[in-house]
Structures are given as structure tokens and as C-alpha cells.
Amino acid sequence: MNASPSLVTVNxxxxxxxxxxQLVAALLLGLxxxxxxxxxxxxxxxxxxxxxxxxxxxxxx
Amino acid sequence: xxxxxxxxxxxxVGLLTGLFDSAVQRWQVxxxxxxxxxxxxAATPPKAEHAHADGVAHSHGPxxxxxxxxxxxxxxxxxxxxxxxxxxxxxxxxxxxxxxRQRAGQxxxxxxxxxxxxxxxxxWGAAGWVCLFALPxxxxxxxxxxxxxxxxxxxxxxxxxxxACGAGGLAMLCxxxxxxxxxxxxxxxxxxxxGAPQHAGSPFAGMEADVALQMQQLVARFVVATAVASALQxxxxxxxxxxxxxxxxxxxxxxxxxxxxxxxxxx
Numbered sequence: 625m626n627a628s629p630s631l632v633t634v635n636x637x638x639x640x641x642x643x644x645x646q647l648v649a650a651l652l653l654g655l656x657x658x659x660x661x662x663x664x665x666x667x668x669x670x671x672x673x674x675x676x677x678x679x680x681x682x683x684x685x
Numbered sequence: 686x687x688x689x690x691x692x693x694x695x696x697x698v699g700l701l702t703g704l705f706d707s708a709v710q711r712w713q714v715x716x717x718x719x720x721x722x723x724x725x726x727a728a729t730p731p732k733a734e735h736a737h738a739d740g741v742a743h744s745h746g747p748x749x750x751x752x753x754x755x756x757x758x759x760x761x762x763x764x765x766x767x768x769x770x771x772x773x774x775x776x777x778x779x780x781x782x783x784x785x786r787q788r789a790g791q792x793x794x795x796x797x798x799x800x801x802x803x804x805x806x807x808x809w810g811a812a813g814w815v816c817l818f819a820l821p822x823x824x825x826x827x828x829x830x831x832x833x834x835x836x837x838x839x840x841x842x843x844x845x846x847x848x849a850c851g852a853g854g855l856a857m858l859c860x861x862x863x864x865x866x867x868x869x870x871x872x873x874x875x876x877x878x879x880g881a882p883q884h885a886g887s888p889f890a891g892m893e894a895d896v897a898l899q900m901q902q903l904v905a906r907f908v909v910a911t912a913v914a915s916a917l918q919x920x921x922x923x924x925x926x927x928x929x930x931x932x933x934x935x936x937x938x939x940x941x942x943x944x945x946x947x948x949x950x951x952x
Contacts, residue, residue: 643687643786643937643938646686647691647779648779649688650688650691650692650695650775650779651779654695654772654775655776656772657768657769657771657772658773658776660772661765661769661772662769667749668749668750670749671749671752672752672764673761673762673765673769674751674762675710675718675762676762676769678714678718678827678828678911679911679914680818680911681821681911681915682841683828683834683840684837685828685834685837
């Protein structure tokens, strides 16, 4: 009915349990993106990101 | 939901950082790559398989697509920079968020203003630069097109190992109890004990002596230019990431902390 009970509905236990999982999920997504830009073997990806690979010091050729 | 908001923050931070980084690279880094490619095309490499971005066959396949020089190539470089920055933000932000949460939200708390967030953001950004640029560059300095080097896969494995050991080693040195710190130093040193893959022979094989000399000078400038450009990128990325964590993520991170912002302006 009013705003204050909604604060109680947040369960600290479940909320805190899922926080690390969500952080790890984001971290893994970041790793996949960095792999795609920096290491992907596909020649299209290689040529599109060529200058960035050189500029960020990643092995390119 | 935390993941969704974190992802949106990473998109925003990555877009800003990637555009900034493209501008910085355009100034010192890209001209050196283009200059090296002139030499690369003029030289006749032993296997003639390294020319690229100019329509000549690349080692990955004779008909490989490559962006046209000029606007198209710049556009793809900007895109790759943005994706690279988003990926980096997706690494940095969860770590910052977790670290902030372990400290009960104190370091990046906004009620004291933005100063602490900026300070810790710069520190975490510097750590990112050390792990993802400086440490690998100590063993494998950034290369210019046309240079000969050891086998690609061996270098990629060493690069990945060095980044992982650097991140783990720095975390042990800075974030855990004193008795584990020695292990952190060992972890930092491990890739260099193993040693980066080395190329037998000159990196400028197949080039005329005077061209090789000019390439050598280009490489010296390139190492400095990439170090500066990536340092600026990481410092900005760290700062923006810390601000985003403080401003938009911490309300979702600390459910047991003061509940005033719990139901706040969730997007």
C-alpha cells in the first residue's frame, strides 16, 4: 500500500548470494569480448581489429 | 538487476573510453603503424605472407577481407577500441564492485564526495595497465607490422599467462594478508622465469639495412607511444568504472548497508 514495506521484501540473504554470481557472469563476458578483439583467429576479426591489437601490445601475426 | 545495470554501465564507460582511446592512438600510435606498413610492403619478407590491410594475401587466407585504408579502416579501429574498452570495463567493474562490497561499500561511498572514487579508480586503472600492458610488454614489446617474431600461438599463451599471473600476483600483494605476499611476488615473476617465446634471428629479416634501421627507430617510438596511450586508456577506464560503481552499482551491492538507497532510482 505504501512505500515502506517494499524495503522489507528485499531478502538480504538471497540478494547477497546472487551478487557474486552476477559479478562473475559479467567478468566472463568481459573475457570473451577481450578474446574476440585481441585473439580471435578469424581473419575478418583479425583485420578489423588489426591496429588495436598492435596498439595494445597483443601478439598479432 | 545487478548484471543488467553493470552491463549498461560497462557499455557507457567502454564507449567513452574507446572513443577517447581512438583519438589518443590517432595522434601517435596509428601513424607509426602506417609508416611501418610502408616498409613492410617495400620489403620482401622471406615467406611473403604478412602483408595485410592492402588487399595482398594474408597468412590466414588468400581472399581475407580487410577494411579499406582511410575512413573504413579508422571506423573499424574505433569499433575495436570500443569493444576492447567494454570488455576491459566488464573485467574491472565486477572486481571493483566485489572489492567495494567486501569493504562494506566504504571506499567508493559517495556520501563523502567523488574524491575517493576517482583516487581508487586511478589505482585500479593503473593496476589494469600493469597487468594487461606493462608486464606482457616487458617480455614481448609491442610489435609493428612487418616485424618477424616467434610463433603466434606461443606468444599468445605467454601473454595470457603473464596477464593472469600479473593479476593474481598484484591481488596477493595488495589485497590479502601479509603472509601470502611473498607468493604474489613469485606469481609476478613466474612468466619471466619461464621466459617469453624468442624469435631466432633479426625481427627485421628480409629488409634492407637502412630500412631495418628506420624500423628500429619506429619500434622505439612505438613502444613509448603505446605505453602512453594505453596508460591514458586504463586511467580513464578505471576512473569512470569507479564512479559508475559508486554511483550506480553500490546501491545494489550492499543490501545490508543503510537501506535508504535500496529502492532508489533503479533504472
